[in-house]
Amino acid sequence: MNFQDIIFNLQKYWSDNGCIIKQPMDLEKGAGTFNPDTFLRCLGPEPWNVAYVEPSRRPTDGRYGQNPFRTQFYYQFQVLLKPSPDDVIDLYLGSLESLGIKLKLHDIRFVEDDWQSPTIGAVGLGWEVWADGMEITQFTYFQQMGGFMLKPVSTEITYGLERIAMYLQDKDSFWDLKWSDGITYGDLHLESEKQWSVYNFEVASVSMLLDLFKKYEKEFKKVIDKGLIFVGCEYVIKCSHIFNLLDAREAISVAERTSYIARVRNLAKILCSAYLKHREEMGYPLLKKE
Amino acid sequence: MRKNLVFEIGTEELPPSCTGEGVSGLKEILENKLAENRLEFEDIQTYSSPRRLVAVVKGLSELQNSKERTVAGPTLKVAFDKDGNPTRAAEGFARSLNLKVSDLEEIEVEGKGVYLGKRIIEEEKKAVDVLPDILKDSILSLTFSKQMTWADHDIKFARPIRWILALYDNEVIKFSLENLNSANITFGHRTLSPGPINIKDADSYFKLLQDKGKVIADAGKRKELILNQINQLEEDIWKGNYKVVLDGNLLNDVVNMVEIPNVVIGNFPEEFLYIPKDLLVEAIQYHQKYFAVLDKSGNVSTKFLIIQNGIKDNGGIKKGNERVLKARLSDAAFFYEEDKKHDFNYWADKLKGVIFFSNLGSMHNKALRLKKVSAYIAGLPGGSRLHKKDDISTNLATASMLCKCDLVTNMVVEFPALQGVVGRQYAREKGEKSEVSDAIFEHYLPRFAADILPTTDVGLILSIADKIDTITGMFLVGKIPSGSEDPFALRRKASGIVLSILKGKYDFDLTGLISYNQNLYQKSFDFRGISDLKINTGIKDFIIARYRFLLEKKDKRLDILESILGSGCCSILDIDLRYKAIEEFIESKDIKKISYPMIRCKNIIDKKEFGEVDVELLGEEYEKRLFLSLSSKEKAIKDLMCKKDYTAVLAELYGFGEIVDLFFDKVLVMDKDKKVRSNRINLIKKAVDLYLLMADFSRLTIEGNSRI
Numbered sequence: 001m002n003f004q005d006i007i008f009n010l011q012k013y014w015s016d017n018g019c020i021i022k023q024p025m026d027l028e029k030g031a032g033t034f035n036p037d038t039f040l041r042c043l044g045p046e047p048w049n050v051a052y053v054e055p056s057r058r059p060t061d062g063r064y065g066q067n068p069f070r071t072q073f074y075y076q077f078q079v080l081l082k083p084s085p086d087d088v089i090d091l092y093l094g095s096l097e098s099l100g101i102k103l104k105l106h107d108i109r110f111v112e113d114d115w116q117s118p119t120i121g122a123v124g125l126g127w128e129v130w131a132d133g134m135e136i137t138q139f140t141y142f143q144q145m146g147g148f149m150l151k152p153v154s155t156e157i158t159y160g161l162e163r164i165a166m167y168l169q170d171k172d173s174f175w176d177l178k179w180s181d182g183i184t185y186g187d188l189h190l191e192s193e194k195q196w197s198v199y200n201f202e203v204a205s206v207s208m209l210l211d212l213f214k215k216y217e218k219e220f221k222k223v224i225d226k227g228l229i230f231v232g233c234e235y236v237i238k239c240s241h242i243f244n245l246l247d248a249r250e251a252i253s254v255a256e257r258t259s260y261i262a263r264v265r266n267l268a269k270i271l272c273s274a275y276l277k278h279r280e281e282m283g284y285p286l287l288k289k290e
Numbered sequence: 291m292r293k294n295l296v297f298e299i300g301t302e303e304l305p306p307s308c309t310g311e312g313v314s315g316l317k318e319i320l321e322n323k324l325a326e327n328r329l330e331f332e333d334i335q336t337y338s339s340p341r342r343l344v345a346v347v348k349g350l351s352e353l354q355n356s357k358e359r360t361v362a363g364p365t366l367k368v369a370f371d372k373d374g375n376p377t378r379a380a381e382g383f384a385r386s387l388n389l390k391v392s393d394l395e396e397i398e399v400e401g402k403g404v405y406l407g408k409r410i411i412e413e414e415k416k417a418v419d420v421l422p423d424i425l426k427d428s429i430l431s432l433t434f435s436k437q438m439t440w441a442d443h444d445i446k447f448a449r450p451i452r453w454i455l456a457l458y459d460n461e462v463i464k465f466s467l468e469n470l471n472s473a474n475i476t477f478g479h480r481t482l483s484p485g486p487i488n489i490k491d492a493d494s495y496f497k498l499l500q501d502k503g504k505v506i507a508d509a510g511k512r513k514e515l516i517l518n519q520i521n522q523l524e525e526d527i528w529k530g531n532y533k534v535v536l537d538g539n540l541l542n543d544v545v546n547m548v549e550i551p552n553v554v555i556g557n558f559p560e561e562f563l564y565i566p567k568d569l570l571v572e573a574i575q576y577h578q579k580y581f582a583v584l585d586k587s588g589n590v591s592t593k594f595l596i597i598q599n600g601i602k603d604n605g606g607i608k609k610g611n612e613r614v615l616k617a618r619l620s621d622a623a624f625f626y627e628e629d630k631k632h633d634f635n636y637w638a639d640k641l642k643g644v645i646f647f648s649n650l651g652s653m654h655n656k657a658l659r660l661k662k663v664s665a666y667i668a669g670l671p672g673g674s675r676l677h678k679k680d681d682i683s684t685n686l687a688t689a690s691m692l693c694k695c696d697l698v699t700n701m702v703v704e705f706p707a708l709q710g711v712v713g714r715q716y717a718r719e720k721g722e723k724s725e726v727s728d729a730i731f732e733h734y735l736p737r738f739a740a741d742i743l744p745t746t747d748v749g750l751i752l753s754i755a756d757k758i759d760t761i762t763g764m765f766l767v768g769k770i771p772s773g774s775e776d777p778f779a780l781r782r783k784a785s786g787i788v789l790s791i792l793k794g795k796y797d798f799d800l801t802g803l804i805s806y807n808q809n810l811y812q813k814s815f816d817f818r819g820i821s822d823l824k825i826n827t828g829i830k831d832f833i834i835a836r837y838r839f840l841l842e843k844k845d846k847r848l849d850i851l852e853s854i855l856g857s858g859c860c861s862i863l864d865i866d867l868r869y870k871a872i873e874e875f876i877e878s879k880d881i882k883k884i885s886y887p888m889i890r891c892k893n894i895i896d897k898k899e900f901g902e903v904d905v906e907l908l909g910e911e912y913e914k915r916l917f918l919s920l921s922s923k924e925k926a927i928k929d930l931m932c933k934k935d936y937t938a939v940l941a942e943l944y945g946f947g948e949i950v951d952l953f954f955d956k957v958l959v960m961d962k963d964k965k966v967r968s969n970r971i972n973l974i975k976k977a978v979d980l981y982l983l984m985a986d987f988s989r990l991t992i993e994g995n996s997r998i
Contacts, residue, residue, distance in 0.1 A: 063624065068617050083441040086452065086469070089302060093480070103481040107598040107607050110340075111547065112305035114436065125438040125449070127303060132610025133578055133596065141440055141450070152442035172613055253643025 001100060003165045003179040007053055010077050010159065013098040014051035017091060019079060022052040027234055028241045031056050032078030032158055033117065036233050040275045041080065042142050042154045046286035048082045053161075057241065059248035062197035065190050068173035069163060072196050072248075073189065077159040083152030084141055092139065092157055096131070099168060107132050115140050118261045119240045120268040121147035124156065136164045146272025147265070206251040213242045213260075220267050229274050236267045292332070293459035295347040296492040297425055298476055300453035302341065306546035308434050308448035309338040309509070316345050319428045327420050328355040337507045339549045341477070344507050346492070350458070354414045361387065362397050362407040369406040380406055418458055422465035422472075425456050429467060443468045453477060460491035478503020479549050479600060504600060505549040513545045516597055519553040520581075523595075532591055535582040540575050547579065550600035556580070556612045557592050562619040565626055568711045569701060573622035576705050578614060625700035629712075633720060637695035644697060650763045651814060653694045659810045661690035664755040666806050668747075670798040682725075685748045689729035692717060693752060696730070710734040736786050743786075743793050750794040757783040761832065762807045765825050766817050770832075784836040788862055797863040797934075800830045830860055837862055847873070849991045856986025864934070868985060871936030884943045885987040887950035891978045892988050894959055900975045907969040912949075912956040919949045920976050927983055939984050950977055 001009070011021050025035045032038060032054030041048045054076045062072030081088060089110070093103060101108075110127035115138065124140035138158040142150050162185065165177045175186030220235035243260050246252050252260055297320075304312065313336035320334055324347070332349030363369065363383035369391075371377055376384075376391040384391045387408060397407035430445065437446040445451070445468055454472040456463035462474050475486045476495070482504040489495050499505050506512050520534050545551070562570065570590050574582040581595040596611045641653040650656075664686045696702045696713035705712075710731045717727035725748050732749025733756050735742060744750040761780050764770070771780050790796075804826050811817070838851055854868045875881060908914050923946050930938045959974070961967045981987055 067620060067624065070617070070621060084450075086441070086450075089480075090484075105601065105604060105606060106610070107596075107601050107603075108481060109547065109599055110303035112303075112307075114305075125436065132598075132607045133614040134610055135614075141438055143438055151439070153438075153440050166613070167610065170609075172616070253640075256643065258645065 001165075001168050002181065003161065003177055003185060006099060006161060006165055006168070007077065009098055010095060011051065013095045014079055017094075019049045019051040019081075022050055024052060024054050027237055028057050029054070029237050030058055030240060030244060031117075032076045033122065033156065034120070034237050034240065035078070036230060038078060038080045038156060039120065039145070040229075040233060040272070042082060042145050042150060042156075043148060043272055043276050044279045044284065045152065046082075046279065046284050047152075048080060048154070048286065051077070051079045054078050057244070059196075059200035059244050062193070062200050062248070064197040065175070065193045068175075069166065071162075071174060071189075071193050072200055073193060074174075075161040077161050079157040079159075080154055081157070082154035084155035088155045088157075089139075092129075092137070095157075099164065101131065101168070110139065113138065119243065119264040120236070121145065121265045121272075126155075131164075131167055134163055134167055136160055136167060146268045148269075148272055148276065200245060200248040204245055204249055206246065206249050209242050209246050209249070209251070213239055213246070216242065217263065217267065220271075224270055224274055227274070227278075229271065229278055232267075232271050232274070236264065236271055239264050239267060291352045292330075292349040293352065294492040295345075295350045295421070295458045295463075296455065296489075296495045297345045297347070297428075297457075297463075298453075298455040298495070299343045299429060299451055300341060300455065300477055301343070301447065301451050302449045304338075304340055304343075304449050304546075305436075306543045308436070309340070309343065309546045311434050312343040312432065312448060313338050313345075315432050315434075316343055316428060319431055320345055320347065320424070323424045323428055324350070327424060328357060329417055329420065329424075330355060338509055338546070339505055339507050339512075340547060341480075341505075341549065342507060344495075346495075350417060352417050354412075354417070354420065356414050357412040358409055359412065360397055360407060360409050362399060362405040363394070364406055366396065366404045366406060418461060418463060421456070421458060421463045425454075425463055425472070426465045426467055429454075455489060455495075457489060457492045457495070459493075476503065478505050482600060509545050512548065512551050513541065516541065516545065516551045516553065519551070520595070523553070523555070531586055532593060533584050534595060535571055535575075535584060537575060537581075540579060540581065544579050544597045548597060548599040552598050552600050552603075554596040554598055554603050554608050554611070556594050556596055556608050556615065558594060558612060558615050558619060560592055562623060563590060563592065565619070565623060566715050568715060569622065569626065569705075569708065570619075572705050572708050572711070573619055574615065576707065577618055578611070580611070580615060621704070622701070625704050629699045629701055629716065630719075632699075634692055634695050634717075637698050638691060640698040641694055644694075647763060647767065647769075649767050649815060650811070653697060655814060656759060657691050657694050659759050659807070660693065660752065660755050661687050662810060663759055663803070663807055664690055664751050666803060667751050667755060667796060667798060670796070670803075682747055685723060685725045685729065686751060688722070689726045689733070689748055689752050690755070692722070692726065693730045693733050693756070736782075736789065739782065739785075743789055747794060750790045751796070754787050754790050754794075754796070757787045758803060758807055761787075761829055762804060762825075763811060765829050765832075766808070766811055766815075766820065770828065780832070781836065784833045785839070787833055788837045788840065791862045792866055795863055797861050800833055800860045800862065801826055804829045833862070834860070834865075837865065841869075849989060850876075850985075853985040853987055853989040856989050857982050857984060867934055868936050871940055872985065874937065875940045879940075879944065881987070881990060882992055883947045884940065884981070885990050885992060887947040887954075888978065888981045888986075889988045890954050891950060891974045891981070895971055895975050895978060900972050901968070903972045903976060904965075904969050907966055908973075909966070910957050912953045913970060913973060916949055916953045916977070917973060919946060920973070920980060924976075924980055927980065931983060936984065943981060943984065943987075946977075946980070 015021050022037055035054055037050050037052065055073065056076050057073050059072050061070050063070050085091060097103060109130040111130055113126060113128040115124045115126060116122060121144060122142065123144040124142045126140035128135045129137040129139055136159065140156045142154045142156060144150060162174045162177065166174065169177055171177050175184065175190050177185035179185050179188055216235050216238045220232050223235065224232040243264060317334050317336045324331055330351040331347050335346045337344040364379045369377055369380035380391050383406065384394055389408065394406050394408050397405045399405055434448040437448060439446055440450040451470065453475065454467065454470055455474060455476045456472040457474050463472060465472050474489050476489055476499060478487055478499060483502060487498060487502050489498055496507060499507055524530065524533060567590055571582040574580050574594050583591050583593040583595065585591045594615060596607065598607055601607060641657060644653040646653050646656045665683060668683055668686055693713060696709060696716065699712055699716065701712045702709050714727045714731035717730050725746060728746055729748040729752050732744035732746065733752040735744050735753055744753050761783055764778055764780055769778060808822060808825060838848060841848060841851060850869055850872050854865050859865055859868065903917060908917055923942055927939050927942050930942065959967065959970045961970065
């Protein structure tokens with residue numbers, strides 16, 4: 001199954017199972033969780049079932065294209081189910097079958113992995129899912145977002161598309177994956193992976209990043225004061241990504257890290273609180289549609 | 291009649307740590323609730339697999355035990371008027387019990403009088419009627435160190451509960467919890483047996499679960515299966531040429547990660563064998579929970595074991611896991627190579643940015659304190675013997691500055707369990723002396739109860755220093771363990787201090803070391819509103835409590851320790867030496883010959899003021915004898931104390947007892963002459979002080995006395 005077919009399949013499967021299929025957000029971010037379709041929609045009482053591909057960036061994970069499956073850029077397939085369905089694991093296993101994985105022949109395991117993202121005040125309990133030892137999915141019951149306790153609780157299912165493809169295509173490296181007939185993942189991404197690794201670790205201007213962080217943080221406060229929640233959300237995401245870049249440049253000492261994380265978390269908290277208030281003022285429109 | 295109950299809480303995959311917590315909690319709760327509800331049972335056994343917590347109650351009574359209780363109302367005087375007619379009070383009371391006054395009886399309450407009341411025999415309810423609440427409550431009261439909620443439910447559990455099986459013999463104990471109803475249905479292996487399984491009765495649960503469900507719910511059996519498979523491999527297939535590294539924690543985790551274990555052998559490319567052994571083994575174990583395999587000469591081989599969840603492998607599982615380990619190892623190799631580009635100066639500098647604890651500065655600050663604290667320990671009496679040997683103090687200083695460096699290496703950031711191990715490895719590679727590199731590893735010891743202890747003086751002293759420093763810091767910021775709360779494992783650290791002191795035979799006063807350490811903190815940081823003395827005593831008592839705990843574990847007499855502490859001694863080594871001497875003495879001799887005379891002395895001198903003994907006033911023979919004996923004994927005992935020859939001290943005190951007894955028998959302390967009397971009391975006070983050099987023997991519990 002080609003890389004692009006995995007996406008088609010998952011979109012079809014989750015659409016058949018009641019999810020709306022959205023498209024990625026046009027902003028650099030560490031994970032699909034940052035997309036407001038998860039970040040904000042998991043808050044409050046309204047039901048929400050969504051699936052989308054999210055191109056993700058983790059600068060410190062760059063390996064100059066040398067590691068077979070650690071890269072600073074990759075694709076996530078993100079599913080958010082709110083409230084978490086009782087048969088959520090069976091639903092998930094069904095999605096693996098839809099990709100042609102024979103469950104009786106492979107060792108599919110749910111291994112404890114309690115997830116948290118301190119920068120956005122998010123806490124969740126769940127697992128990484130192993131297929132014959134390969135971590136192919138992150139499976140999380142969100143407990144908190146922006147420091148707010150969540151009720152109902154959502155399940156977030158995050159597929160690592162490249163890893164699933166390696167597994168399905170029996171390849172040892174991202175770069176050898178077939179994206180489509182005749183085109184490999186490496187054809188599309190290897191050069192940029194090398195260049196971004198160089199940039200993230202060696203070239204990125206620390207003074208510019210530090211300056212941007214301050215400016216984005218300031219801009220956030222300005223827009224949120226004017227009630228522009230979705231604009232504010234983007235500035236939180238930008239701050240978080242700038243922090244990750246600074247981290248890759250080792251420009252932040254371990255002691256300073258804590259205070260940078262606290263600064264982003266503070267923005268996330270303000271944002272989530274504003275969003276909750278906003279939906280309440282709107283009378284929870286999605287609740288009525290149920 | 292008695293029947294068996296099986297109670298299964300079906301969940302999504304529980305973390306390995308939660309299954310242990312869950313079953314022990316469940317057992318305790320059930321025992322209490324069944325007892326509270328007067329339901330007798332023979333015994334409760336608990337079982338678990340990743341998707342279930344199971345309790346089996348054997349021989350559970352069908353009926354509650356009867357219970358009689360008495361309800362007392364008004365006194366007879368109040369209940370009846372002069373003519374013997376019931377008053378309104380009596381009638382009101384009867385009504386409250388739904389009875390007539392004529393149904394009531396006289397109840398005598400001892401020491402209080404006679405009341406109008408009723409003996410009520412509680413109805414013996416059937417087990418099946420009480421069990422629903424018991425089982426439901428037991429789920430609700432089960433707590434885990436990490437809990438979660440799911441969907442829109444209120445209940446908290448380690449992972450979502452998906453089914454409940456409750457069978458008393460062949461009868462379902464029916465109750466509901468959130469959206470779940472208890473039933474006689476269980477679920478087996480997720481992929482090998484996906485559908486529901488009907489269980490006929492409690493006794494067929496395990497067999498059906500294994501036969502149809504492909505699940506072994508007994509963790510002990512799963513462990514045995516894994517060990518058997520490993521054994522077979524080592525003996526039959528590898529013919530003794532390879533040996534599996536059986537890490538106990540890893541094995542326990544793995545047992546709780548599969549519902550039915552199956553061992554698969556994998557191989558990884560030789561190119562990774564250059565990674566140092568300790569690092570390589572951890573890289574194999576840490577993320578993927580594989581077992582490393584050593585060859586005959588003890589080197590890591592390219593083989594590794596996968597414990598998977600019961601699937602018959604047709605090659606895919608082996609291949610998949612091999613691919614994963616290869617990538618993990620290439621990551622480990624990447625980190626190792628990255629670390630090679632740096633040296634200890636670089637890492638030591640980075641420690642300035644690593645916070646040791648909030649308000650306690652950085653790891654760099656800690657390293658600087660360790661250098662001073664360890665030098666202080668080495669320079670103390672008992673530690674000073676070390677200076678005669680080579681350059682221990684130089685090694686200590688170096689090791690202090692290097693021991694925390696590996697915290698900022700890529701390897702330890704990736705594999706946290708390797709702290710100390712990576713430091714030792716890199717110190718070797720950078721050409722540090724073996725005393726230094728070994729101490730880097732050893733200063734973390736012991737890491738858990740029954741772990742090994744440091745083997746070298748540098749390691750032992752640095753380990754003591756590191757732990758004292760952490761405990762002192764935590765006490766200064768108020769993070770003092772209480773009850774079962776000990777999030778920073780300070781008790782374990784304190785036990786480590788005690789064991790290392792005893793092993794290295796370091797004789798030093800705890801209070802001195804603690805206040806030295808306290809000063810180091812207080813010079814750099816501000817702790818407002820803290821009483822130095824209270825903290826100091828708190829830490830000293832905290833550490834001595836761990837020594838007491840060691841004695842308790844060995845079922846040793848605690849009164850001996852209390853008597854030694856009564857002397858004010860607060861060197862762990864010294865306390866231990868005295869303890870052993872007294873313990874040995876008690877075995878062969880009559881300790882009362884020491885303790886009774888001391889008690890006689892103490893009884894006289896209670897709450898009085900003292901002065902010097904005036905020799906001129908000593909008139910009677912036996913008080914003169916006591917005085918002379920005191921002077922000579924005091925010198926002898928002090929000399930022996932310096933040599934720590936406590937057996938000889940006890941012998942001296944033993945002999946001294948006779949003289950004290952003779953004094954009391956022959957001399958009247960309470961002389962009419964105030965001066966003489968006061969002088970005799972001063973004399974006795976001196977005798978008490980002599981005993982107290984060694985211990986307060988009056989605190990020994992000896993049959994038939996505490997005061998005579």
